[in-house]
Amino acid sequence: MSLPSSSPQAAIIGGGPAGLIAAETLARAGVAVTVYDRMPSVGRKFLMAGRGGLNLTHSEDFERFVTRYAEAxxxxxxxxxxxxxxxxxxxCEGLGEATFVGSSGRVFPKSFKASPLLRAWLTRLEDLSVRFALRHTWQGWDAEGALIFTDAAGRIVKREPDATILALGGASWPRLGSDGSWVGRLHGKDIAVAPLRPANMGFLLPWSEVMRSRFEGEPLKRIALTFExxxxxxxxxxxxxxxxxxxVYALSGRLRNAIERQGSATLLLDLRPDLSLETLTKRLSAPRKGQSASTFLRKAAGLSPPGIALLRESAPQLPVEPDALARLIKAVPLTLSGAKSLGRAISTAGGVPFGELDRNLMLRRMPGVFVAGEMLDWExxxxxxxxxxxxATGLAAARGVxxxxxxxxxxLTSNPASATRHP
Known part of the structure; x- marks a missing residue:
């Protein structure tokens, strides 16, 4: 597919899912699109997400689904x-990658990988005449409003598209391309940006040397965590x-906010959520018959070695009374001293507040400049x-353009999926 030279020009800065779906949407509508990315290839974080199976979306009821975005x-x-x-x-299926719903309700490609989907997607974008300018690092705007990039050789490149979509991501996993350096460039244009913070991350605990050396990397299965x-x-x-x-990730926003307010947060860990307190107390009331504490907890309460170690970590002198021991197993206190760094987080909280944008995701202070994806302030x-x-935000920004x-x-077709079904 070739586009006439008179076609309107759009620049998309950032080659992640938000930028690529925007590129597809605009190219289908006859816009000449160039995707700029500072890395030598696009979709790097998308590929990283696929290492664990590429969880595309979720199959739960839509009304419950949207509540997951909390304040946003x-x-x-x-x-x-x-x-x-x-x-x-x-x-996804229009690109030849069938999907399935897992036991948890999560949706995955049947290949369970991101790479086949990305390859098919890039082929489609090439067929739509989308251009890619890789190893181009965005530096902001010049005094006349032109976009400024430095290319792989360090040369200055300027472009003046008819519209721009910023889809540079957050600041988690910076080695994959999204380092949050765009924040200063927006501040330079008097655009507010909520501080970038880790989301879907781990938390710090002052483990004993025994805990660190013996149980690092050990899973805690079939547990329940409670906070607030x-x-x-x-x-x-x-x-x-x-x-x-x-x-932990499901509670990470609440935990992070609490730690920011008060310096720590106590998370309660239920090692046997499938057993009621009464049933567990009854089991722990059985005679020990000379068994060690670890053996008794393994047999009577069904605890794993890491679970037993956590009990001892929180209470070196375990309660003797069955009811007190059962209560501890059902609510092991874990005092978190901090969140792990933004660079190690799965995603990013903070970003461009929606108040800086109109309903089409265009910056109010900069007509023709739109924002999508993880740059926006949601988690x-x-x-x-x-x-x-x-x-969804990549598509919305493209429609705004x-x-x-x-x-x-x-x-404009109703969405990229229908465009795939009805070319």
Whole structure:
């Protein structure tokens, strides 16, 4: 597909999912698109996410789904309604990657990988005449409003597109391309940016040497974590300096905020959420018959060695009374001293507040400049919610560009998924 030289020009800065879905949407509508990225290839964090199976989205009821975005729900709801989980699945399948729903309700490609999907996507973008300018580092704008880049050779490159979408990501996993350096460039234009903070991250705990040396990397399976009256069932992993894992990530925003307010947060760990306190107390009331404490806890309470070690970490002198011991097993206190660094987090909280944007995600102070993806000030737990909103905001920004360029609505299909089904 070739575009006429008179086609409107759009620059997309950032080659992650938000930028690429925006590029696809604009190119389908006849816009000449160039994607700029400072890395030698695009989609690096997308590929990293695929190492664990590429959790695309979630199959739960939509009304429950959108609550996962917490304070950002009112703003993100219409954007996700315009590109729902089923649309993301259809788009994926249109690229030849069938999807399936896992036992937890999470949605994955059947290949369980990101690389086949990304390859097919890049082929489609090439067919749509999308250009890529790699190893181009965005430096901001010059005095006349032109975009400034430095290329691989360190030369200054200036571009003056008709519209720009900023999709540079947050600041987690900076070695993959998103380092948050864009914050200063927006501040230079008097655009507010909420501080970038870690999201979906682990937390620090002052483990004993025994805990670190013997149980680093050990999983805690079928547990429940409680903080501020919110309980999450799942799994966690003991690390050398603390704890992380899916159940921890689900509470990470609350925990992070509490630590910022008061310097620490106490997380309650239920090692046997499948047993009631009464049932566990009854089991622990059985005669020990000369068994060691560890053997008794393993047999009577079904605790794993890491679980037993956590009990001893929180209470070196374990309670003798069955009811007190049962209460400890059901609520092991873990005092978190801090969050792990933003560079080690799965995602980023903070970013450009929605108040700086109009309903089309265009910066109010900079007409023709739009923002999408993780640069925006929202956060969500893992489970498919991150990618879903990233795609949805990328699509919304692209539609904002089309409105700004006054491209007739007839040039825009309802979403990329339907465009795939009905070329």
């Amino acid at each position: 729900e009112p703003i993100l709801r219409p954007l996700i309604e315009a590109f729902r989980p089923e649309d993301l699945r259809a788009w 009256d919110v309980t999450v069932k799942g799994e966690a992993i003991i690390t050398a300096d603390g704890i992380e894992g899916g159940a 969500a737990p893992t489970g498919g919610y991150l990618l879903q909103a990233t795609f 089309l409105s700004f360029l006054r491209i007739p609505d007839a040039a």
